[in-house]
Amino acid sequence: MRTAPFVSPSEIERETGFGKDQLRKWRQRFGFPPAESTADGKAAYSRKTISQLLLIKRLLEAGFRPNQVVGKPSRELEKLKLALSPPVPVMFRDESTQALIEQLKRTDLAGFSALLAEERAKRTLLDFVCNTVTPLMNGIGGAWSRDEIDIHHEHLCSCCVERLLHAEILKLKPKDGLPIPSVLLFSLAPGERHLLGLLMIEAALAEQGARTINIGSDVPLNILKLAAISCKADVVALSFSFAYPARDVVPTLLHLRRLLPPQIQIWAGGAGLSGIRKQLKGVRIMSDIGEAVTALNELTLQHSGTDKSSH
Numbered sequence: 001m002r003t004a005p006f007v008s009p010s011e012i013e014r015e016t017g018f019g020k021d022q023l024r025k026w027r028q029r030f031g032f033p034p035a036e037s038t039a040d041g042k043a044a045y046s047r048k049t050i051s052q053l054l055l056i057k058r059l060l061e062a063g064f065r066p067n068q069v070v071g072k073p074s075r076e077l078e079k080l081k082l083a084l085s086p087p088v089p090v091m092f093r094d095e096s097t098q099a100l101i102e103q104l105k106r107t108d109l110a111g112f113s114a115l116l117a118e119e120r121a122k123r124t125l126l127d128f129v130c131n132t133v134t135p136l137m138n139g140i141g142g143a144w145s146r147d148e149i150d151i152h153h154e155h156l157c158s159c160c161v162e163r164l165l166h167a168e169i170l171k172l173k174p175k176d177g178l179p180i181p182s183v184l185l186f187s188l189a190p191g192e193r194h195l196l197g198l199l200m201i202e203a204a205l206a207e208q209g210a211r212t213i214n215i216g217s218d219v220p221l222n223i224l225k226l227a228a229i230s231c232k233a234d235v236v237a238l239s240f241s242f243a244y245p246a247r248d249v250v251p252t253l254l255h256l257r258r259l260l261p262p263q264i265q266i267w268a269g270g271a272g273l274s275g276i277r278k279q280l281k282g283v284r285i286m287s288d289i290g291e292a293v294t295a296l297n298e299l300t301l302q303h304s305g306t307d308k309s310s311h
């Protein structure tokens with residue numbers, strides 16, 4: 001830990017991630033950071049200002065806007081950070097989660113991906129997403145909120161997990177003897193970038209024999225409607241994280257319901273739905289993977305019913 005009472009302008013970006021120009025703009029706009037100098041009159045930033053800038057960085061990473069945090073007293077910033085996500089107690093970390101997070105901290109992405117692939121090789125995709133990826137992502141969330149890792153580690157972890165899940169889904173062959181496979185279209189509503197939860201569901205359902213298409217994040221709903229119709233999708237599956245504005249979840253789902261033809265089902269899940277108490281007409285809200293597997297089996301039965309009647 002650096003103990004020098006001041007940090008020079010040339011070092012401020014390395015210490016806080018904020019460039020001189022950014023800080024100059026904030027000083028003009030918010031009067032923060034204050035103009036400080038060392039005893040011999042050289043421009044510099046005090047330790048107090050540095051720790052306030054690091055607090056501001058963390059709050060911006062959590063989705064706050066500069067006018068909500070820049071220039072606010074440390075006490076207030078600490079309170080905001082605490083309220084962000086109450087410090088997650090150090091959850092028991094199973095061995096693979098611990099090893100994966102340690103590799104991430106060392107940015108040993110080759111080691112990280114190799115260990116992840118090793119864990120995958122030991123189990124089904126369903127088991128892998130439930131017992132390796134879920135504890136890892138929750139461990140990552142906890143480590144970030146305790147300043148154990150930086151937000152860039154979350155991005156690096158996510159891209160490695162995404163790449164592996166996409167590769168595993170591509171390897172899956174349609175199951176023989178199954179009637180017409182169900183076509184599931186996966187997507188994230190505009191503004192939602194938490195793709196992993198949905199990809200984990202896709203992997204588990206693709207392993208069950210569904211034909212899955214994932215058009216990713218930030219898809220305008222009318223485009224999603226056109227894609228669903230042209231793919232002859234049986235289901236459109238969406239995911240909402242905690243970061244998605246809670247007030248927008250129900251209007252988004254009901255809007256999509258109005259857009260889609262009635263024979264296309266809507267399945268929705270994710271932490272962002274935890275506040276919804278009642279089922280929405282024409283939308284199947286699911287809390288976990290198990291419910292999705294059950295729903296898929298029901299759909300497959302429906303298809304086998306149609307299959308038999310068409311023969």
Ligand code: B12
Pocket residue numbers: 060061062063064084085130133134135137138139140141142145151154155158159162191192193194195196197198200201237238239240241242243244267268269270271286287288289291292
């Ligand atoms: C990884 C991650 C990211 C990654 C996402 C990468 C990616 N490609 O997905 C990145 C770095 C991009 C990111 C960005 C942000 N994030 Co983020 N993120 C996380 C983190 C660490 C893990 C989330 C995750 O991947 N979980 C995957 C699985 C394990 O969980 P899940 O999504 O809930 O899915 C499971 C179930 O819900 C269910 N399910 C999910 N979807 C569906 C759908 C169906 C149909 C079904 C049946 C089931 C189902 O099955 C899944 C598997 O069990 C969480 C912390 C946490 N512990 O949750 C923070 C977290 C969600 N993020 C948060 C925030 C604030 C943000 C940002 C705003 C930060 C910023 N300033 O930029 C941005 C917002 C981006 C946006 N617009 O969406 C906050 C939200 C808090 C809040 N109240 O707002 C959290 C909680 C972190 C925190 N502790 O504060 N994030």
